Amino acid sequence: YVQNGGTWTCTQESDGPTGFNKSIKAANTTADASLATSDHVVIKQIIEGQDLLRFKKGTADAKKFALSFWVKSDEINKTMVVSLFDSDNTRQIGQSYTTHGTTNTWKKIELVFNGETSNAFTYDANGSLEIFFFLAAGPDWTSGTLDSSWAGYSGVNRAAGQYNLAQATGNYLQITGVQLEAADTCSGFEHRSYGDELARCQRYFYMHCDKALDPIGMGTMYNTTQAVVGFSMPVAMRADPSLVFTGGTNYFKVWC
Numbered sequence: 221y222v223q224n225g226g227t228w229t230c231t232q233e234s235d236g237p238t239g240f241n242k243s244i245k246a247a248n249t250t251a252d253a254s255l256a257t258s259d260h261v262v263i264k265q266i267i268e269g270q271d272l273l274r275f276k277k278g279t280a281d282a283k284k285f286a287l288s289f290w291v292k293s294d295e296i297n298k299t300m301v302v303s304l305f306d307s308d309n310t311r312q313i314g315q316s317y318t319t320h321g322t323t324n325t326w327k328k329i330e331l332v333f334n335g336e337t338s339n340a341f342t343y344d345a346n347g348s349l350e351i352f353f354f355l356a357a358g359p360d361w362t363s364g365t366l367d368s369s370w371a372g373y374s375g376v377n378r379a380a381g382q383y384n385l386a387q388a389t390g391n392y393l394q395i396t397g398v399q400l401e402a403a404d405t406c407s408g409f410e411h412r413s414y415g416d417e418l419a420r421c422q423r424y425f426y427m428h429c430d431k432a433l434d435p436i437g438m439g440t441m442y443n444t445t446q447a448v449v450g451f452s453m454p455v456a457m458r459a460d461p462s463l464v465f466t467g468g469t470n471y472f473k474v475w476c
Contacts, residue, residue, distance in 0.1 A: 224259040225356045225383070226252035226386040236267040236396045237326040243396035246355060253387040255358035261353045261386060263395060268458070269341045269348035270309065274402040277306070278340025287335040287351070288399040288406035293319045293325045295391055298383040301366065302331060303352040309339035310373045314366045318380050319393075328397075336370040346459050351400070355393055356377045356386040384386050398409070422455045 222228055227250035237244045246263060258339045260450060275283045285304060303314040313333050319419045320327035341348040354361075357379035364376030371377070428451070439449030453461070 221264055222261050224252065225252045225255060225261040225358075228261060228355075228386075230455055233394060235394065237328070240290065240396045240413075241294075243290075243394045245392055245394045247392035248386050248389055250291060251387055251389045251391075252356070253384070255384055255386065256357060257358050257425040258360045259358035259473055260361050261357075263355070263393075264353070265347045265351040265398070266347040266401070267351070269344050269346060272341045272348055273343065275335065275341070276402070278334050278338055280337055280450065282335030282337045283402035284335045284404050286401040286406045287329065287333065287399070288330045288401075288409070290326050290396050291317075291319060291326050292324060293385070293392060294323050295383070295385060296297040296323050297321050298385070299381050300385075300393070301352075301379040301382045303354065303378050303386045304333055305350040305373075305378075306336075306341065306348065307351065308342045308348045308368075311336070311339055311370050312373055312378060313366055313370045314378060315368065315393070316366060329355055332404065332406070339370070341347075352378070353393075353395060354382045356384045357382045391451040392404070420453050422453070423458050426453060426457070426461075 226248050229247050229249050229279050231245050231247070233243050233245045234241060234305050235245075244454075246261075246264065252259065271395060275285060287302065287304075291300075298319045299316050300319060301314055301316050305312050306385050315331045315333060317329045317331065361379040362376070362382055364374060366380040367374070367377045385393060397411050399406070400409060437449050437451035439447050
């Protein structure tokens, strides 16, 4: 997500530390050395409330949030911020880390965030927890003090101390192996099967290519401009999907 803060290109790279062969790379293509008040650039992950029960947030048995990941950057020893945001209760907590002391070198980051015995997540299919990996942030995000314990929303405390990775064209951050656990410490990365990961992704997005050997489904022409076609999704989607069909390009997309 980019709100000003220069121009960025996000790509999948065939590159990673030992045990990983893919990563996401966010690279700056237009610099912004002087960020305006609300400018910010983040890689963000949203997690459904019903996938967060194991954290027992809002109970006396609340668990900690153990977040681990690998990062690589052209900038060395720079302070970067990760912020957890409870969107159900408008609560936040953050921690900082530093990039590797050698340029273009992978570094494993392990951060453990406190649990919270109040303000439970809502058990449903909507987003409840947002993980912000900051790349750049203006004064509206950085002029306060980073909340090291759960606190009510305060924009100026969300990314205090964050380095401006947008200040020079070519600056980049790569990330892979992201894992969030309900634990006091971070454990090794859980490599799930390709089929499992694909099915989890298709819960949110699915593309069907309409080729000669890959039909959408059986149907009938309703009139000269409309057809009725039945088809099934590969997995149950998170919510009622939206459908987009682009005529002449032989594909359609659905997402939710």
